[in-house]
Amino acid sequence: MLLLLLRAFKHPDVSYDKVDWTSDVETHPPWLRFHLGISRWELYNRKDPNMAGLTHYLATQRILSAVQKTGGTQLKLLMSFPNYGQALLKPMKQARDAETDGNLFYFSDFERHNAEIAAFHLDRLLGFNRVPPVVGRLINVTSEVREITTDHKLSRTFFTSPAGNVCFYGQCEYYCSLEHPVCGQPHALEVSLAAMLPDLTLAPRRSWRSPWRRSYSRTKLAQWEKDPAYCDTVKQTPPYNHGTRLVDLIDMAILDFLMSNMDRHHYETFEKFGNETFLLHLDNGRAFGRHSRDEPTILTPLKQCCRIRRSTLLRLRLLSLPAGRLSDVMRESLVQDPLAGAAPLLSEPHLSALDRRLAAILQAVQTCQHQHREIIYNDLEGYDGDFNQQPD
């Protein structure tokens, strides 16, 4: 509570709500209940009624302030709401049916607001619950950003485009220029709003370099691309030599392969939970860039290690059955987003790609089983750990 009062004190010009929360959790705003509900095993419980409250909150609360969020390479804004809630905003950059140019590298692709939204839904449907809740919203770039921001570096990049739209580009490493404006029509802009995690001072996080990180070079190969036995080394290296970390990483690779996200160079965990905890699946803006082809290298951790968490495999099998096909449950889930009214969050080709990629994952598992029957069965049995969630 003190922290909240301090924050209110630091922004005397901004009309935050008067805090009248008690120790009774019922009086807490949805963002705080979300923070309090984070466990060692998952970021949220998908059956928690607060989840609907949280997305409704992000989608409807009055926006009090908007400033650029530093860190990362592309434009994103930190939005604040009256009762101290905050969200990370990513703007629409690409039409739903557009595909990323096949001549661009994964590290040159731009971020998509609908990828952030769809990644949250997909991660939840896979039973992971490791992506912070994200919701779509149609904002007014004039009244909800330009007129209220105190960020001068941001506000001086606003302009009216030749087509008469209000646009801005901000300051960042990539695509923050007059040649790559973010534009309202003329003021309305689709954005994604992701719930912020607890402040780093309250809940510090640890960043881990992915062992299957790409080289981020147009010429160099990473070690895992050159060495088919690369997983043998990883398996012996802490923290992958113990507990569920390796199958956690493979869960993440499965999520990334399904949505064709090649940009997973690091992942984070909450420091206070030590090494025995779930991996945060943050920053999914470069997913869902292409539907017409798959990127088999994203599955390399699964293929090289031949391990998969049992609950994940069961869930994937379930989602491959006609009765609950992944594309169908995703379509059904995404339709609940406020932006679905304008256009489906994922176009049909992207939804179909999910089914095709799911089949490819199951095929990879089968290949592992044929190659090393016994070892695989051991692994399949052995790494279920505490995460054994039955599909519901």
Place this chain on the structure above:
Amino acid sequence: MLLLLLRAFKHPDVSYDKVDWTSDVETHPPWLRFHLGISRWELYNRKDPNMAGLTHYLATQRILSAVQKTGGTQLKLLMSFPNYGQALLKPMKQARDAETDGNLFYFSDFERHNAEIAAFHLDRLLGFNRVPPVVGRLINVTSEVREITTDHKLSRTFFTSPAGNVCFYGQCEYYCSLEHPVCGQPHALEVSLAAMLPDLTLAPRRSWRSPWRRSYSRTKLAQWEKDPAYCDTVKQTPPYNHGTRLVDLIDMAILDFLMSNMDRHHYETFEKFGNETFLLHLDNGRAFGRHSRDEPTILTPLKQCCRIRRSTLLRLRLLSLPAGRLSDVMRESLVQDPLAGAAPLLSEPHLSALDRRLAAILQAVQTCQHQHREIIYNDLEGYDGDFNQQPD
């Protein structure tokens, strides 16, 4: 001849043809005949049989070298042929049916190879003959650029893209980055090749700032945008107060309005012809970016001055008749380009836009005539000068 020998001497490693030209013009290569044919009144005579020879030459000659051409803001290459001919290359950057994003300013638009080609055809059909001949060509970026270039700054930007294409991006002010690659499929790339003008040491040129230059700012207006009587000042300012310079400028505005080129900040003339000479219509790569709307401000010189060269008006009227409609003659003309086999150089919406814009020009002339009947007739009669070309 001495000059040619000197150039051969300067490139001992490049296999230029042995020069065996005599003073007989028949032995000259097409590029030299083009240079020798430049007059005070036009860049070429459209009935000169050498014109077909020149475009065939540009489209088929073996490429000996390729280096970046400095100056200007976007990537372009200087290509050399065995008998000392040279051409300016602009690569394909945009699909034929793509439209420039309406939120981009004219000065952020990228250059299009097909705009360079179409501008040459349009300028010729308007009877101006002031654009250097341009032809399309399918080149092999590996064997005809990468493997033969001596330009290290260029060659180190080559790479193989994720889609397996050979790409490069060069060094320049705008769009020369890994995020904006120029790519073959996997080696084949459509380009425009424009005949080079005589070397500046032989035929120096003068650059003139256009009185109707845009502000090249996203906030500032130019003087002509604020002052409806702006032309009164221009008419009294040398060289626009004498001879045909003002109607020459209006010819250029008509060409630019037809192809929606907003990027005409300067124009050039050959110094040796003094002020009584034609204006070069160079650098048309930013034309034909949008077909769905017109840019009325490009016609401002015509609207503010209410002057037009008689031969231009006659030609425009002829091109508005059903028998010889501009879109039809353009379609017919462009089909002769070597790249027309792959896809029409201008899509049908761009061709239709030409007819719509032509009607708008004739409407503007009529408005002038209604407003200032006598003055206009004087101007229409008085500025025909030496350029009186009857439509053929």
